[in-house]
Amino acid sequence: MLINHPLLGPRDAAEFVVKGDAALIGRPDGMTASPQEMHDYAYLRDNPAGTHRELWYHEQGDRSWLVVTRDTLTHEVLDVALARDVARAEGRSR
Amino acid sequence: MRLSGGLIDRGQTLKFRWNDTWLKGHAGDTLASALVANDVKLVGRSFKYHRPRGIFSAGAEEPNALVQLRKGAAQEPNTRATVAELYEGLTATSQNHRGSLAWDLMSANDLLSPFLSAGFYYKTFMWPRAFWEKIYEPVIRASAGLGSLSGKADPDLYDHGYLHCDLLVIGAGPAGLTAARTAAQSGLRVIIADEDFLPGGRLNSETYEVDGQDGPGWAAATASELQGMDNVRLMTRTTVYGSFDSGVYGALERMTDHLADSGSKPRQVLWRIYAKRALLAAGATERSIAFGNNDRPGLMLSGAVRTYANRFAASPGQRVAVFTNNDDGWRTAQDLTAKGVTIAALIDTRADAPDSDDFRVYKGRAVADTKGRRGLKSITLENGTQVECDALAIAGGWSPNVHLTCHHRGRPVWREDIAAFVPGTDLPPGMSVAGAANGAMTLAAALKSGHEAARTIASDLGHAARGTLPQASDEQFAITPFWHVKSSKARAWVDLQNDVTTKDIKQSHTEGFRAVEHLKRYTTLGMATDQGKTSNVLGLAIMAEASGKSIPETGTTIFRPPYTPVPIGALAGRARGKDFRPFRLTPSHKWAKENGADFVETGMWLRAQWFKRPGEKGWRDSVDREVEMTRSGVGICDVTTLGKIDIQGRDAAEFLNRIYANPFAKVPVGKVRYGLMLREDGVCYDDGTTARLSENHFVMTTTTANAVTVFRNMEFARQCLWPDLDVHLISTTDGWAQFAVAGPKSRALLQKVVDIDLSNEAFPFMACGECKAFGTPARLFRISFSGELAYEIAVPARYGDSMIRALMQAGEEFDAVPYGTEALGVMRIEKGHAAGNELTGQTTAHQLGMGKMVSLKKDAIGTVLSQRPEMIRDDDLRLVGFKPVDKGAKLDAGAHFLTKGDPEDMAHDQGWMTSVAYSPELGHSIGLGYLKRGADRMGEVVRAYDPVRGKDTAVEVCSAHHIDPEGERQRG
CATH class of the missing domain: 3.50.50.60 (FAD/NAD(P)-binding domain)
Incomplete structure (x- = not known):
């Protein structure tokens, strides 16, 4: 599988480590989150048959975390973005 | 027999060895074509019934002609003779027979065939259960497979x-x-x-x-x-x-x-x-037709017969019959006739087949049976007509x-x-x-x-299309599906490689295994090296017929890579032996090798385990000496392998405060702090020390094993969780050579080496700073894993080899000793530090006795979930120390604790021993382990029960800090 890295172009998936559901970007604030919210964040993942947003880490490359939108049935990569940009767009900052 | 013409080079004769015979072929031959040319009919025995088999195809689809190629370490089993190119001196042997190929002792299996039908394994080897390991498995293993491996390492690249x-x-x-x-x-x-x-x-x-x-x-x-x-x-x-x-x-x-x-x-x-x-x-790929005894040597796919005749100038027989359901079979008869081979008859299942002036044609007929044990002698048609022939070309259509x-x-x-x-x-x-x-x-x-x-x-792709179409004419191609001869009484083979017959497929249907994937697994149709290339469609056509469905309704099994077998050696490539996972060597490796070190793999590293000296009889002698000399004088250990992460930025302290569970925001410049790292689920997964070199610059150490994971998780936190924190990370594990210098004389030794004041006032416990060592830029940390007065000194990795040599030289007057990972382990167990054995992936801060370190005043990874009720229970496991009541007893890791008087069962399990060592200072075996309510049970004697080793040892619960529990030595 090839992942079209936003900075480096198409790279082989073997260079990456996959972490799974990109919802992990949405970590609740530990000072205000209820244990239940933090539990759901830590344990509950979507694993759809079809389009899925996933976190991939370019460990054998530039160490970017990427959000890869992928069809889990066909392995077609539909979109790739820097996770940092996605996180900012989702309102994360400091 | 050899014919005229062909694409072989008759100027180059090649000698090759088939079983015990030397034969001749030509350049351009395959092993199979050379065997055909030499009239070798019997080339192997079938998998299950050990039936005599001959070459069936001329390509990668070959189900029968699997041979062992080459000799010695290069021997390769299950090679398809049809794709093995002939070369001078090639050696091939037939396989899957005991005794000679012609007189295979295992052919008795053929007589047992009524008992060996579809699902035989599933039905027969079920009971009694006690027969599984002793009887069934050895029997199955002995008869399984076809060829044999050399048992030697593959000599090829x-x-x-x-x-x-x-x-x-x-x-x-x-x-x-x-x-x-x-x-x-x-x-x-x-x-x-x-x-x-x-x-x-x-x-x-x-x-x-x-x-x-x-x-x-x-x-x-x-x-x-x-x-x-x-x-x-x-x-x-x-x-x-x-x-x-x-x-x-x-x-x-x-x-x-x-x-x-x-x-x-x-x-x-x-x-x-x-x-x-x-x-x-x-x-x-051409496919077969199922009819009685359609597996004898001499039966061959029709297209393959043409390949041998036209390309390799070889005929599988003198008198060849053709059995076809389509126009393609006619081509074989015509080509052979043109080459001067006698066509005994052409049997076409189609009643409207044409006539021929060159050979006898049976229209609307089928072959029902064949004769000839080790080579075809004749075929019998449905109507009883017998045709003498020594080869039969079968044209069942192309897939x-x-x-x-x-x-x-x-x-x-x-x-x-x-x-x-x-x-x-x-x-x-x-x-x-x-x-x-x-x-x-x-x-x-x-x-x-x-x-x-x-x-x-x-x-x-954006190119202007060019090129011309080559001109040729279309040949006749008409087919009327015909799958198997229903009137055949004898067994009719569908899958030659797995000995699957039409009866097996019908039985599979009768017994309810009707889906094609079930059919495959129940009968083994389409398995093994050929993956049913010549048999799949035939098999499912017969299944479709049995179930009254159409072929498209019945469907096919799923095709998966590889198309043809790929050797494991090719998949491995160069990644074999030591190259499968290369070692990383520490900067002092060369020096350690010169000084008698034994090495051990730790993570990806090769580290010195101990340094043997003359007169030492076993590893314990070396380790005990290294521990004693360190604790009484000074010892030096290469600790480069610990992960090192350089952390810089205006928000570096804030970032670390969110990574570590304990407070990190206010670590003073020039100080080191121990840090405990949790996963988001609240479980401890790593620990280490982090030094603040300046306001915005920290250096973290991780455990050797987790260096990569910790870095990955920190990058995740930095990029995905808090993208606007001003912090940058770089892994410097390989960048710095780091040595622990431990023992009461470590200060005196290092004071000779560095250019800063090492007095306790100027450089106290947990101090850090940059300095020069022998004039080289260095970092010094006053941290202690051994519990002694100790330092770790780091220099750029390229100075590592010089540094160990210079340190040892400077240490001569103090009798400095190098120590390895084993002594390091003994001293950390004596001191009660948790390591890999204690961090099990379920370990909580409370279990480590570090519950109070977890700060609830900040949001760090894992804090919230670390406070779940089950993870902070007072009656949970606690890490404590153990010593044997009988001081001569040796403790074992893995033993489980039982309260005295309790029965030996899991309901009464009180925990387990995680690490043990012999303490030279205390003079007896010591241990660390998790014990329920351990902290409240100091002095209690419990049983260390070890049914695996057959041991039951009385041990006293004590502090995990076996030595210097107040920590006076490291602060001195």
Whole structure:
């Protein structure tokens, strides 16, 4: 599988480590989150048959975390973005 | 027997050895064609019934002629003789028989066949249970498999390679060659691969003409034209075995299999081909017809008979009969007649078949049985007519090689007009199909489809399509499906390789295994090296008939890579032995080797385990000495392997405060702090020390094992959780050589080395700073894993070797001793520090006795979930120390604790011993372990119960800090 890295172009998936559901970007604030919210964040993942947003880490490359939108049935990569940009767009900052 | 003509080089005679006989062939022969030419009929024994078998095909689909090639360490079992190129001195032996090939003792299995039918294993080896390990398994193992391995290391080299192209053409038959030429002329970068050593595909087996040239001549000229083009790579002896994601194809190139000796070259190369587009032009494979005793030596696929006659100038018999349900069988009879071989009869299942002046034709007839134990003698038709012949060509129709179109779970579709499955519409992205693989079963049609497919691809990729269509005519191609001869009384084989008969398939249906995937697993139809290339369609046609369904309703099994077997050696490539996972060497490795170190693998590193000195009898002698000399004087240990992460930025302190569970925001500059790292689920997964070198600059250490994971998780936090914190990370594990200098004399030693004041006032416990050591920029940390007065000194890695030598020299006057990982482990157990044995992936801070360190005043990874009620229970496990009541007793890690008087069962389990060591200072064995309510049970004697080793030791619960519990030494 090839992942079209936003900075480096198409790279082989073997260079990456996959972490799974990109919802992990949405970590609740530990000072205000209820244990239940933090539990759901830590344990509950979507694993759809079809389009899925996933976190991939370019460990054998530039160490970017990427959000890869992928069809889990066909392995077609539909979109790739820097996770940092996605996180900012989702309102994360400091 | 040898015929005239052919594409072999009669000027080059090659001697080869078949079992005990030396035979002759020619350059251009395969092992199979040379055996055919030498009239060798019996080449192997079948898998289950040990039936005599002969060569059945002329290609990769071969189910019968599996042989052991070469000798000694290079011996290779289950090689298909049909694709093994002949070379001078080739040695091949038949397999799967006890005693000689002709008199196989295991052929008694054939008499037992009524008991060995479908599902035999599942029904027979079920009971009694006690028979499993002692009787059934050895018997199954002894009879399983075909050839045997040499048992020696593979002496050959294998390699991996990577290629890129616009278009990958799979198959160099008429469609593939035309497509490659058209695409290349249109300016595409083309790779064309074929499993054969001679490009041309079926053109080399037939008597067709293309562009006014004979087929093989046109193929050779086109291949040579392609080879001369800069934008084409023509790869022969290369099987494209799989279609993977994103247009990646796997290909196996056999570089030296056709040579007696590889020299120093790789025997095979596994290519990963990145192709913008792929064109599958893999042709088609002929299939058999099921009738009584249709497995004897001398029965061969009709197209294969033509291949042997036309390409290899060899005939499988003197009197050949043909059994066909289509026009293709006629071609075999005509070609053989032209070559002077007698056609005993042509049996066509179609009542409306034509007539012939050259040979006897039986229309609307079928072969019901055959005779000849080790070679065909005659065939018997349904009506009882007997025809004497020594070979029978079977033409059951052709199945397009759709395999690669299905590797992304595509489903082939049935085409009634050619009675075959063709690729469906759900092809792997970027793939198209041409020629017979796509159901274009005749020559002109195949050429046209290849040419047009290439033009379409060229246009799609933005090139102006060029090239001309080669001219040829279409041969007759009509088929009336005919699968098996129902009147046959004798067993009729469907899958020759797995000994599956029509009866097995009907039985599978009767017993309810009707889905094709169940049929495959229950009967083993289509398994093993040939994956049913000649038998699958036949098998499922019979299943369809039994279940009253159509063939498309019955469907096919899923095709998965590889198309043909790929040796494990090729998949491994260079990654074997030590190269499978290369070691990382510490900066002091060379010095340690010079000084008698034994080494041990820790994570990816090779570390000194201990340094043996003359007179020491076992490892314990060395380790005890290293510990004693360190605790009484000074010891030096290479600790470079600990992960090091350089953390810089205005928000570095804030970032660390969120990574570590304990407070980190206010670590003073010039100080080191111990840090405990949790996963988001609240479980402890790593610990280490982090030094603040300046306001915005920290250096973290992680455990050796977790260096990579910790860094990955910190990058995740930095990029994904808090993207605007001003912090940057870099792994410097390999950048700095680091040495622990430990023991009461460590200060005196290091004061000779560094240019800063090391007095307790100027550089107290947990201080850190930058300095110069022997004039080299260095970092000094006053941290202690051993519990002694200790330091760790780091210098740029390139000075590591000089540093260990200089340190040891400076330490001579203090009797400084190098110590290895074993002494390091003893001292950390004496001191009660948790390590890998204690961090189990379920460990909580409370269990480590560090519950109070977890700060609830901040949001760090894992804090919230670490406070779940079950994880902070007071009556949970606690890490404590243990010492034997009988001081002579040796403790064992893994023993479980039991309260005295309790029964030995899991309900009364009180915890387990995690680490043990012999403490030279205390003079007895000591341990660390988790004990329920351990902190409240100091002084209690419990049982360390170890049923695995048959031991039961009384141990006293004590502090995990066996030595210097107040920590006075490290602060001194």
